[in-house]
Amino acid sequence: MPDAACRDEPFATTLIESPRDPAQALLNELIPAGEPWMGVVCRGQTFRILDVEGNQAVDTLFFNAANSEERYSAADTVRAQGRLYLTTGTQLLSNDGNVMLTITADTCGRHDTLGGACSAESNTVRYALEKRHMHSCRDNFLLALTRSGCGLTKRDLPSNINFFMNVPVTPTGKLTFADGVSAAGRYVEMRAEMDVIVLISNCPQLNNPCNAFNPTPVRVMVWGPD
Amino acid sequence: MSAAIWEEHLHDGAHWSGVLRRGVKLRLTDLEGGANVSALFYNYEEKLERYNMADTLKAQHTAFLTKGHVCYSDMGRILCSITEDTCGWHDTFCGVSNAAMVAARFGKTRFQEQRNDYYKNGYDSLLNELGKYGLGKRDLVSNVNFFSKVTPDDTGDLRFHPDASKAGSYVDLRFEMNTLVVLATCQHPLDLALDYRPRPVHISAFRSDPATADDLCRTKCPENARGFRNTEMLYA
Numbered sequence: 001m002p003d004a005a006c007r008d009e010p011f012a013t014t015l016i017e018s019p020r021d022p023a024q025a026l027l028n029e030l031i032p033a034g035e036p037w038m039g040v041v042c043r044g045q046t047f048r049i050l051d052v053e054g055n056q057a058v059d060t061l062f063f064n065a066a067n068s069e070e071r072y073s074a075a076d077t078v079r080a081q082g083r084l085y086l087t088t089g090t091q092l093l094s095n096d097g098n099v100m101l102t103i104t105a106d107t108c109g110r111h112d113t114l115g116g117a118c119s120a121e122s123n124t125v126r127y128a129l130e131k132r133h134m135h136s137c138r139d140n141f142l143l144a145l146t147r148s149g150c151g152l153t154k155r156d157l158p159s160n161i162n163f164f165m166n167v168p169v170t171p172t173g174k175l176t177f178a179d180g181v182s183a184a185g186r187y188v189e190m191r192a193e194m195d196v197i198v199l200i201s202n203c204p205q206l207n208n209p210c211n212a213f214n215p216t217p218v219r220v221m222v223w224g225p226d
Numbered sequence: 227m228s229a230a231i232w233e234e235h236l237h238d239g240a241h242w243s244g245v246l247r248r249g250v251k252l253r254l255t256d257l258e259g260g261a262n263v264s265a266l267f268y269n270y271e272e273k274l275e276r277y278n279m280a281d282t283l284k285a286q287h288t289a290f291l292t293k294g295h296v297c298y299s300d301m302g303r304i305l306c307s308i309t310e311d312t313c314g315w316h317d318t319f320c321g322v323s324n325a326a327m328v329a330a331r332f333g334k335t336r337f338q339e340q341r342n343d344y345y346k347n348g349y350d351s352l353l354n355e356l357g358k359y360g361l362g363k364r365d366l367v368s369n370v371n372f373f374s375k376v377t378p379d380d381t382g383d384l385r386f387h388p389d390a391s392k393a394g395s396y397v398d399l400r401f402e403m404n405t406l407v408v409l410a411t412c413q414h415p416l417d418l419a420l421d422y423r424p425r426p427v428h429i430s431a432f433r434s435d436p437a438t439a440d441d442l443c444r445t446k447c448p449e450n451a452r453g454f455r456n457t458e459m460l461y462a
Contacts, residue, residue: 069362074321074368075319075320076321079321081386082383082384083382084378085381097324097327100415114279114283114289115317116279116284117280121300121301121302121303122284122285125302125453126284126285129455138300154274155274158367158368159279159280159368169289169378170378171380173377174287174288176287186302
């Protein structure tokens with residue numbers, strides 16, 4: 001019973017720090033507010049996302065670099081761990097049921113995978129018809145994929161992870177976008193268990209508290225295998 | 227409701243697909259209680275437009291679906307509305323079972339020995355139907371699990387409620403767009419029953435009037451009013 005076994009895994013109830021030194025990172029890049037980013041993290045490498053100024057949602061997808069039809073699955077990840085939120089210990093599973101990455105450190109404590117990515121169209125529904133023109137994560141995803149020429153398209157945008165975003169669900173099923181639990185300098189770190197393409201939108205949403213109404217830069221770092 | 231246009235019996239562990247056009251209502255009935263119907267929805271004319279779990283939940287500030295809620299596409303439009311529901315809670319975030327999970331939980335079976343009683347899983351069932359339209363793994367996104375209830379506690383730990391749906395409970399989906407509907411009646415992935423026991427479901431289609439100005443789903447929240455406006459633009 002693999003599901004039950006996963007549920008027995010101990011879960012971090014405290015924030016877990018990483019010993020890694022940013023000066024030793026193989027890659028250390030700033031993603032300006034509101035911009036997309038794509039990169040590859042190889043098996044055994046460690047990937048960190050740093051919330052530079054605090055309360056910044058980072059919409060993220062992972063694809064198997066060798067076979068992009070295998071990609072992050074929010075439903076499999078949530079179901080296998082029997083818990084809605086992601087933190088240290090969470091195995092990020094693919095649609096094929098394989099572990100893509102494992103979260104190894106987390107100084108934020110809770111990350112969302114239900115809230116999806118904002119879009120021009122969903123902004124017209126959620127806020128007002130006049131919000132259609134505003135920049136959005138799905139526009140970021142689409143532009144990054146299209147510009148890259150990697151062959152991935154809108155078809156390849158399943159449910160994503162929102163690192164640093166707080167979307168609590170109550171026992172009666174109410175879902176809200178709450179104020180962030182992150183802060184300046186908090187980070188989440190994960191070990192790649194396969195070579196993965198990382199697709200990020202540093203969220204430009206201005207209409208809800210997911211970015212504290214003020215989108216800011218984040219930093220991505222990669223370390224070599226231990 | 228008037229007489230059904232058509233009806234079908236979905237065996238336990240079955241997969242099914244069909245086109246439900248704007249102006250048609252589909253009733254799903256749990257015949258024995260404890261059924262699960264995994265469902266995906268696509269715009270039949272442009273299958274890149276599909277049910278979007280996150281947009282559906284965010285617009286309606288809910289983590290589950292019931293009467294008054296609608297299923298949004300990723301394009302800000304409403305594929306279908308839930309106009310009746312005697313069950314009360316339909317899961318949106320647990321996905322489906324897969325072959326490895328079913329084999330680990332219930333044992334491995336093959337057609338060769340079991341004939342049509344071999345164990346089915348949700349993932350392969352949905353893929354099987356998607357393939358009939360040239361769709362595949364890239365199109366298999368977060369689905370709805372009708373008749374299944376999963377609730378989180380304050381820390382996010384999930385609990386499956388095995389008795390959430392009683393025999394005879396039903397849910398009505400009024401289609402607001404021409405929609406490719408893909409269904410599977412495999413067990414819910416968190417159904418920890420020790421035996422393999424998917425349940426049969428009855429589906430029946432009826433003619434339906436369009437949503438009125440005071441329609442329950444349209445007036446549920448200002449977001450849904452805008453969603454109906456977006457949808458009606460497509461058919462104007």
